[in-house]
Amino acid sequence: MNWGSGIIVVFVVFVALMATMVTICMKQDDMHLVTDNYYEEEIRYQEHIDKVSNSLESEKKALSFDAGKKILTLNLPVGAQGELHLFRPSDARMDQKIDVDILKEDVNTVNLNKLETGYWRVKLTWKENGKGFFEEKKIDL
Incomplete structure (x- = not known):
């Protein structure tokens, strides 16, 4: 594997990790504000x-x-x-x-x-x- 392929793999893994973290955060339903109003x-x-x-x-x-x-x-x-x-x-x-x-x-x-x-x-x-x-x-x- 050359440098160019390694950099692309790192970027793809980073984007996949960030997309996974955003998805997990968006699916949480137990967040509560101090007050509704x-x-x-x-x-x-x-x-x-x-x-x-x-x-x-x-x-x-x-x-x-x-x-x-x-x-x-x-x-x-x-x-x-x-x-x-x-x-x-x-x-x-x-x-x-x-x-x-x-x-x-x-x-x-x-x-x-x-x-x-x-x-x-x-x-x-x-x-x-x-x-x-x-x-x-x-x-x-």
């Missing part, structure tokens, strides 16, 4: 900043997690309403949203035993006296 979420970001600011101004933390019992406690006053978002960064199919409505002082826990083990972000959005709040906690089950 990315641009709409970006527009509402200022509201989110205000909610975070309100939470930082308050003296108490709304979320506390007991890793041993896998129980999440919501330290919210009676009458607070909102949403608890259990967010799994590695797989959006595991995400869960739970409506929160604190009617009694003693009913404020969420059992997380049924969730898959791994890294989770718990996002709590609530309204209290007409004012919006947001708090996020990173947990490892």
Whole structure:
């Protein structure tokens, strides 16, 4: 084999390898964006900043997690309403949203035993006296 044939073989193998890699990448269906409505979420970001600011101004933390019992406690006053978002960064199919409505002082826990083990972000959005709040906690089950 001479130099010209060797160079052509190298180029053909390189093109075949690149075509195979592109085909494999295009066939993957388990890629998930952080959110389905990315641009709409970006527009509402200022509201989110205000909610975070309100939470930082308050003296108490709304979320506390007991890793041993896998129980999440919501330290919210009676009458607070909102949403608890259990967010799994590695797989959006595991995400869960739970409506929160604190009617009694003693009913404020969420059992997380049924969730898959791994890294989770718990996002709590609530309204209290007409004012919006947001708090996020990173947990490892």
